Structures are given as structure tokens and as C-alpha cells.
Amino acid sequence: MKRKNFITLAWISFGTSMFFFFAFTSEKTVDNFLLTVLISFMYSFVLGVGNGLINDILNKKFPWSEATTKRAIISIVTILVANVVLVYFCNYMNFVVFQKAATTEEYFSGKYNFINWFTINIALLISAFLHAKGFMEELKKSSKKEVVEQKLIAKSANAQFESLKNQLDPHFLFNSLNVLSSLIDENPVQAQKFTASMSKIYRYVLEQKDKELVTIEDEIEFAKTYCGLLKTRFEDSVNFVFEIKEEDLRKFVVPLSLQLLLENCIKHNLATSSKPLLIRIFTEGDNLCIENNLQIREQIKESAGIGLANIVQRYSLLTKKNVFIEKSEDYFKVKLPILSQKPIAEKIDTNTQDKAYERAKKRVKEIKGFYGNLISYCTVIPFLIFVNLYTQNHYHWFWWPLLGWGLGVASHAFQVFGIGLSWQEKKIREIMDKQKK
Known part of the structure; x- marks a missing residue:
């Protein structure tokens, strides 16, 4: 105390x-x-x-x-x-x-x-x-704590997600300008075409970067355009194969994930006419896979791993499914989880929130009512006993309110903490679940 x-x-x-x-x-x-x-x-x-x-x-x-x-x-x-x-x-x-x-x-x-x-x-x-x-x-403490925790979680998640998405602009722009810079010297005509295509791609980046998920169909169309730019620069040194199932096109992935992985393939591997780099984009079960033959390029500076880390972190904020990476002597593969629908936890329905609040408010009112009843019982009954014994010792009438009200308090406690509305709702859900089966 x-x-x-x-x-x-x-x-x-x-x-x-x-x-x-x-x-x-x-x-x-x-x-x-x-x-x-x-x-x-x-x-x-x-x-x-x-x-x-x-x-x-x-x-x-x-x-x-x-x-x-x-x-x-x-x-x-x-x-x-x-x-x-x-x-x-x-x-x-x-x-x-x-x-x-x-x-x-x-x-x-x-x-x-x-x-x-x-x-x-x-x-x-x-x-x-x-x-x-x-x-x-x-x-009061638990209510305040829950509200504060939910606000902190929401702010933290939003801040983290915005931070991750904001990495896309400079990362994409930096790599694209490097490609354009090399093309200006090698092939000015192709550089002009590359600039036009790059503006189209960058428009897609600006449109999609604020979204949490996009359809595989949109992502594949964007990837094909981006692969066309890479093909312009590397010609026969890089080949692309797309094998996407028709039924998977309306499903969802993290936006710009393919673009970042394609950049990684080019960045970390050698690509020549004699030893071309083969990049396959295909669906396998519930995953969208990007696989390339392993031709590791020697790098003076160690990679920061921004692209792959970005994808992994964004998926962790949206789903419990993991991004898998497979590496062998011959190939390197990344498996992106395919989501059949947008996560329900993305946005909480206002009506659901209101209903949950009303149920919680009603529950608190029931518990407060019980304790009010209990306190009244413990206050009034001793007073009645005192009055009875002080005024009339030969007839103990206080037993009637003591037992009657006591049964009422016990019944109230059983209703609030035993077979109240929560028990009824539980049974209703059980019956509905059985009917569904």
C-alpha cells in the first residue's frame, strides 16, 4: 500500500x-x-x-x-x-x-x-x-494504455512504411541515371529513346509508390517496360523470360519489387554476349519468383543491400508470409509471397470500431452495476440488522432482506461473470460455425 x-x-x-x-x-x-x-x-x-x-x-x-x-x-x-x-x-x-x-x-x-x-x-x-x-x-489504466499503444503502433508503422517507400525514388533515379549516363556516350539515339521510356517508367513509380499493394498484372507490365530499357543497354548480354500463370495476374505483390530485384540481378552479375545473363520471372505456387544464373561480379565496394532489405521489410509490415532467398552454385532465386487479397488489417472499419466500443462500454456498465449492487448490500443490510436488534430483539425480520437481496446479488454476479451476454454470444458463434461446416 x-x-x-x-x-x-x-x-x-x-x-x-x-x-x-x-x-x-x-x-x-x-x-x-x-x-x-x-x-x-x-x-x-x-x-x-x-x-x-x-x-x-x-x-x-x-x-x-x-x-x-x-x-x-x-x-x-x-x-x-x-x-x-x-x-x-x-x-x-x-x-x-x-x-x-x-x-x-x-x-x-x-x-x-x-x-x-x-x-x-x-x-x-x-x-x-x-x-x-x-x-x-x-x-482506466488499461484503457489509456491500450489507446496509447495503438497510437504508437500506428504512428511507428506509418513512419516506417513511409520511410521505406521514400527509398524508392532516389534508389530508382540513381540507377536509371547511371544507365542513361553510359548510353549517352555509347549510343545517343538509344539514349533519347531511353529517356522517353524512363519518363514512362518514372510516372509508374510515382503512381504506385504510395500504394501498399499492386496487382501482379500491373507489376509485370512495368517490369517488361523496364526490361526493355535494360535490353537497350545490354542487347544480347541479358535475356528475360516471363512465365506467369493467368490466374495469378489479379493477385497482389508489393509495388516496384520486381524493379528492385531486376536491378540487383544486373548489379551483382556479369553479363556478356559470350556469357549472357538469363533472368526468369515466373510464378511457383503462392510465390512470384525472380531467378538468374549466377555469374557473380567482383565489386570493390560491398553492397548495402537496400533493394532486397526494402522488399523484406515492406512485406513484414503487410503479412506474416516471408520472402525466401535461395542461392546455389548455379543460380540465385528470390521468392515473393503472392497475396490473394489485400490484408484486412490495412484499415480498420469504422463501424467495427464503433461496435466494439459499444460492446466494451456495455460490459463496463454491467460490471459497475454489479459492484454498485454489492456495495449497497454491504451498506444497507448491516444498518437494517442494527435497527432490528436495537428496536425489536424478539423478532429478527432482517433475515428476509438479507437472504432475498443476497440471492439477488448472487444472481447478478452469476449473470455478469457467468452466463451473461458473453456466454450467449459464444454459443451463437459456435452454432453458426457448426452450420457453416
């Missing part, structure tokens, strides 16, 4: 002791005052600290946000057992040890059963208040 809670308990104890001393103590002596203060502090700290520690332990072991039903059941059982033990201990110390009003045998013979029972109800009231307060605090 926090220091603030101990200070609060101290003030409550002092105020209670003052009330009992001046209202119920016949002999106003210093010894009686100190005894009243001692007894008041004992009850306040044993019951308050005991219930507070139980609540703190249960919060750590069984948080409300993670196991609401389990926590509710454990809380009810624990506070009942714990408060019975704590009350019997406090009353024993009060009547047997401090006041010496009874012996141990008399205390456990049943003479103080009513006082014990009455005090247990007061203790349950305190415990119910602490647990209800703990539930509301935990609910």
Missing part, C-alpha cells in the same frame, strides 16, 4: 476513536482514551491493510484487464475467507486481550457470534469498496 493510504487509515482511526470515546465510553479517563485509540487503530489497520494487500496481490497475479471473470471469482472467495479470519482476530484481541471482557473459551463458545458477524459485514463493505475502486483504476 502507498504512504497516502496509511495516512488516510491513521486519520480514520483517530476520528473513529474520538467518536467512540465521547459517545459510548462512560468513564472519560486517559487510560480509556488510549485503549479506545489502540483498538480503533487495530481494527482500521488490520482490516484496511489486510484488504489492501490482498487487493494489491490479486492485481499483480490476476489483473482485471486480463482475467475479469477469474479475478471476480477469486476476489469473492478470498475476501470472504480473509475477512472472517481478520475479524475473528481483531475481536479476539479486543474482547479477550485488551478489554478482558471474556476468556478464550467464552469467545469461541458462540457468545460473540453476532458481533463477529456484524463486523464481518462491515469488513466486507470496506473490501468491496477497495476492489471496486481497484477495478475502476485498472480499467
Whole structure:
């Protein structure tokens, strides 16, 4: 418990002791005052600290946000057992040890059963208040934490995705200008054609770079145009083969993935007329494959691996499917996962969000209603018992509201934490799933 809670308990104890001393103590002596203060502090700290520690332990072991039903059941059982033990201990110390009003045998013979029972109800009231307060605090914390986490995840994912997409422009432009620079010296006419084709390709880059996924058909058309530029420069030194199944054309891949992989093929391999580089683009199962014969080029500067790393990271943000890389002595192959549809997690439907919020709001209202009912029960019933016994000892009518209302509270708890709407919804889903099969 926090220091603030101990200070609060101290003030409550002092105020209670003052009330009992001046209202119920016949002999106003210093010894009686100190005894009243001692007894008041004992009850306040044993019951308050005991219930507070139980609540703190249960919060750590069984948080409300993670196991609401389990926590509710454990809380009810624990506070009942714990408060019975704590009350019997406090009353024993009060009547047997401090006041010496009874012996141990008399205390456990049943003479103080009513006082014990009455005090247990007061203790349950305190415990119910602490647990209800703990539930509301935990609910607020978990709600705020979830909102903050979702915002951070969304911002982080968006920032990372934007960063990855922004790599495409400079990367593509740098490689294209290198090709154009070499063509200007070698073949000015082809350089002009290359410039026209490059503008067409760059338009595609600008159109697609803001998209998360594109169809294989669009990507293949773009790749063929890009391969035409490479063919212009390398002529017979590079050959391209496209083998795409018709049924895969309407499926999706990460945009500009083929362009980056084609660049890698040219960058890392030798291509001559005597030893041409063969690049195959084909579908294999649920993958779009880019394969080339391995003719490794010696490089002075080690590659940064921007292109392949970019593709792998963008796929990781969109799907759990992995990009596979195969390398042998003869070939190098990259397998890009084909997605049959755009990921549902891309955008959360606003209606779904609203419905989930309304369900959560209704659930919280149900739980708050139960704890309000429980606190009212623990407050009103002891008062009715006191009124009944104070005004009419021979007829104990308090049993009727105690049992009737108690059954109502038990039924309410069973409905909220047992077979409420969540149970009904679960059964409805099970029946619907069976009908689908």
C-alpha cells in the first residue's frame, strides 16, 4: 500500500476513536482514551491493510484487464475467507486481550457470534469498496494504455512504411541515371529513346509508390517496360523470360519489387554476349519468383543491400508470409509471397470500431452495476440488522432482506461473470460455425 493510504487509515482511526470515546465510553479517563485509540487503530489497520494487500496481490497475479471473470471469482472467495479470519482476530484481541471482557473459551463458545458477524459485514463493505475502486483504476489504466499503444503502433508503422517507400525514388533515379549516363556516350539515339521510356517508367513509380499493394498484372507490365530499357543497354548480354500463370495476374505483390530485384540481378552479375545473363520471372505456387544464373561480379565496394532489405521489410509490415532467398552454385532465386487479397488489417472499419466500443462500454456498465449492487448490500443490510436488534430483539425480520437481496446479488454476479451476454454470444458463434461446416 502507498504512504497516502496509511495516512488516510491513521486519520480514520483517530476520528473513529474520538467518536467512540465521547459517545459510548462512560468513564472519560486517559487510560480509556488510549485503549479506545489502540483498538480503533487495530481494527482500521488490520482490516484496511489486510484488504489492501490482498487487493494489491490479486492485481499483480490476476489483473482485471486480463482475467475479469477469474479475478471476480477469486476476489469473492478470498475476501470472504480473509475477512472472517481478520475479524475473528481483531475481536479476539479486543474482547479477550485488551478489554478482558471474556476468556478464550467464552469467545469461541458462540457468545460473540453476532458481533463477529456484524463486523464481518462491515469488513466486507470496506473490501468491496477497495476492489471496486481497484477495478475502476485498472480499467482506466488499461484503457489509456491500450489507446496509447495503438497510437504508437500506428504512428511507428506509418513512419516506417513511409520511410521505406521514400527509398524508392532516389534508389530508382540513381540507377536509371547511371544507365542513361553510359548510353549517352555509347549510343545517343538509344539514349533519347531511353529517356522517353524512363519518363514512362518514372510516372509508374510515382503512381504506385504510395500504394501498399499492386496487382501482379500491373507489376509485370512495368517490369517488361523496364526490361526493355535494360535490353537497350545490354542487347544480347541479358535475356528475360516471363512465365506467369493467368490466374495469378489479379493477385497482389508489393509495388516496384520486381524493379528492385531486376536491378540487383544486373548489379551483382556479369553479363556478356559470350556469357549472357538469363533472368526468369515466373510464378511457383503462392510465390512470384525472380531467378538468374549466377555469374557473380567482383565489386570493390560491398553492397548495402537496400533493394532486397526494402522488399523484406515492406512485406513484414503487410503479412506474416516471408520472402525466401535461395542461392546455389548455379543460380540465385528470390521468392515473393503472392497475396490473394489485400490484408484486412490495412484499415480498420469504422463501424467495427464503433461496435466494439459499444460492446466494451456495455460490459463496463454491467460490471459497475454489479459492484454498485454489492456495495449497497454491504451498506444497507448491516444498518437494517442494527435497527432490528436495537428496536425489536424478539423478532429478527432482517433475515428476509438479507437472504432475498443476497440471492439477488448472487444472481447478478452469476449473470455478469457467468452466463451473461458473453456466454450467449459464444454459443451463437459456435452454432453458426457448426452450420457453416
